[in-house]
Amino acid sequence: MELNQLTIHELQEKIRSGKTTATEIVQSVFRRIDAVEKAIHAYILLTREAALAEADRADEAIRKGDIRTLTGIPVALKDLLCTRGVTTTCASRILHDFVPPYDATVVEKLRDAGAVFTGKTNMDEFAMGSSTETSWFGITRNPWDLERIPGGSSGGSAAAVAADACIAAIGSDTGGSIRQPAALCGVVGMKPTYGRVSRYGLVAFASSLDQIGPFTKDVEDCAILMNVIAGYDPRESTSVPAEVPDYRQYLARGIDGWTVGIPKEYFIEGIDPEVMTAVRKAIAVVEGLGARCIEISLPHTAYCLAVYYIVAPAEASSNLARYDGAKYGFRAPDSRGLLDMYKKSRSAGFGAEVKRRIMLGTYVLSSGYYDAYYKKASQVRALIKRDFDEAFQRCDVILTPTTPTPAFRIGEKTDDPLHMYLSDIFTISTNLAGIPGISVPCGFTQGGLPIGVQFLTGHFEEAKLIQIAATYEKNANLEKRRPTL
Amino acid sequence: MKIKKDEVTHVAHLARLEFTEAEAEKFTSQLNNILLYMEMLNRVDTTGVPPMTHAVAQQNAFREDNVTPSLGRDLTLANAPDARGDFFRVPKVIE
Incomplete structure (x- = not known):
């Protein structure tokens, strides 16, 4: 095995025992990037020089005995996390040359833990999309099948981890943007509880839904990264001062005696039969581990997508009002006055999907329509959350497919926005309710495409997700495969 | 029709x-489809349910x-596209 194929915990062991160095690990990852990046285009920007310099410093620290959680571990960052002195584009023309003057809290925490950053990963523009096809910098391809999308919006992070073009990556999840690409690329992805991880320095899309989380090669690595990034941040007023447990303590506890809810609304017609078979197998595995699986109901599931596509664009239209061409970002040349500068800069700076959502959001918030759309959606959102509250009275964890289908073909859904939105149908409810969720690989289609199973639980109970996901992963006996690139 | 082209132009402002004309036509039809889909929310009885904002x-x-x-x-x-001295420079606001 090459170093770039290993997990964080395997590399930690090799570093501690002196079997390898940070420089060797980082060089191995960049050799892989050089070999596969042309084919998959997971990154918008590679920070090779800085990474090698950081690796050098890491090796110096290791020699002095200062070995931290992520010392020498190459991590990729979705390009909407602010990195001091390193371009942060949000995959948009409007921010194509934006150099943040500060680090996001998550970046700071990873840096303090010793991580080495490989670069900034590709994504749908402003995280609006399910396929990484709306990036101003071009599409990312799925390492398992280059004719297919990697999922989105954090498609670059998922593809980079799946292709071993980094050891782990960070993404963000507003309606499934970590879990959906994780499922479609065959890696582990977690969306923590809203408020668990600081959003300071995350370029905002929909502020009541956005949450940062990890992409990893296994559940243990997910626990390791959560230990680093979770926690209260005084600079972020929605981050919650709740105690953060040591997630690694939950890896080997088992799930004997647990009750797992299977929501009937998530096992419906229209799901790909191979996805259905793989998820049913996962249910059998979980039952075999001593959990009781019961049917539950989340009656407002059918309304999640409609609620989401009112709430998220409404918040986005407000958040994206700041891009006006005045203080930073793209400014269109030759404008006739201030208003014209705003309109020209925004119209040329944003892509079609972002404009569609700004339009939708502006419309549902506009005078005369607010009550019919935004207020109504916020009320139904309360009922969606109530569904989950009631379900968690009866079960510890909920199990669902992460996505209705495996990765679809490039271009298949770009002309039909509503059809594209439906690929997030099983992940959106989590964000509306603010609860945490994790996607874990649960098999492959006959054509060799990865499938994911999703576990959900109550607010701030990520430890339960780690516990069931790790137990499942260990006992599922899935064939170990890597994409052939 | 939930939304007409002149409304799309107003919301754009x-x-x-x-x-462009062609873009406005396309957006009108796409927004209509999305807004029609959202009509399903009217089937939910939300009497007395406080809106969830967080x-x-x-x-x-x-x-x-x-x-x-x-x-x-x-x-x-x-990061200013146009700065002069201590200021952000923008096109003339007052005639």
């Missing part, structure tokens, strides 16, 4: 966006009113 209920987050370092002028102006 509110959002500080502008479209994913995790929180009170106001207060902090001590202490002075902390801020970015400073140079860093603030560093």
Whole structure:
């Protein structure tokens, strides 16, 4: 095995025992990037020089005995996390040359833990999309099948981890943007509880839904990264001062005696039969581990997508009002006055999907329509959350497919926005309710495409997700495969 | 029709966006499809349900009113498309 194929915990062991160095690990990852990046285009920007310099410093620290959680571990960052002195584009023309003057809290925490950053990963523009096809910098391809999308919006992070073009990556999840690409690329992805991880320095899309989380090669690595990034941040007023447990303590506890809810609304017609078979197998595995699986109901599931596509664009239209061409970002040349500068800069700076959502959001918030759309959606959102509250009275964890289908073909859904939105149908409810969720690989289609199973639980109970996901992963006996690139 | 082309043009102005005729036509039809889909929410009885505005209920987050370092002028102006001296430069606002 090459170093770039290993997990964080395997590399930690090799570093501690002196079997390898940070420089060797980082060089191995960049050799892989050089070999596969042309084919998959997971990154918008590679920070090779800085990474090698950081690796050098890491090796110096290791020699002095200062070995931290992520010392020498190459991590990729979705390009909407602010990195001091390193371009942060949000995959948009409007921010194509934006150099943040500060680090996001998550970046700071990873840096303090010793991580080495490989670069900034590709994504749908402003995280609006399910396929990484709306990036101003071009599409990312799925390492398992280059004719297919990697999922989105954090498609670059998922593809980079799946292709071993980094050891782990960070993404963000507003309606499934970590879990959906994780499922479609065959890696582990977690969306923590809203408020668990600081959003300071995350370029905002929909502020009541956005949450940062990890992409990893296994559940243990997910626990390791959560230990680093979770926690209260005084600079972020929605981050919650709740105690953060040591997630690694939950890896080997088992799930004997647990009750797992299977929501009937998530096992419906229209799901790909191979996805259905793989998820049913996962249910059998979980039952075999001593959990009781019961049917539950989340009656407002059918309304999640409609609620989401009112709430998220409404918040986005407000958040994206700041891009006006005045203080930073793209400014269109030759404008006739201030208003014209705003309109020209925004119209040329944003892509079609972002404009569609700004339009939708502006419309549902506009005078005369607010009550019919935004207020109504916020009320139904309360009922969606109530569904989950009631379900968690009866079960510890909920199990669902992460996505209705495996990765679809490039271009298949770009002309039909509503059809594209439906690929997030099983992940959106989590964000509306603010609860945490994790996607874990649960098999492959006959054509060799990865499938994911999703576990959900109550607010701030990520430890339960780690516990069931790790137990499942260990006992599922899935064939170990890597994409052939 | 939930939304007509002249309304799309009005909303575009509110959002500080502008479209060609062809783009406005396309957006009108796409927005119509999306808004029609959202009509399903009218089937839900929400009488007396308070709107949910936060994913995790929180009170106001207060902090001590202490002075902390801020970015400073140079860093603030560093990303400006057009800066002169200590200012952001924009097209003439007042005739």
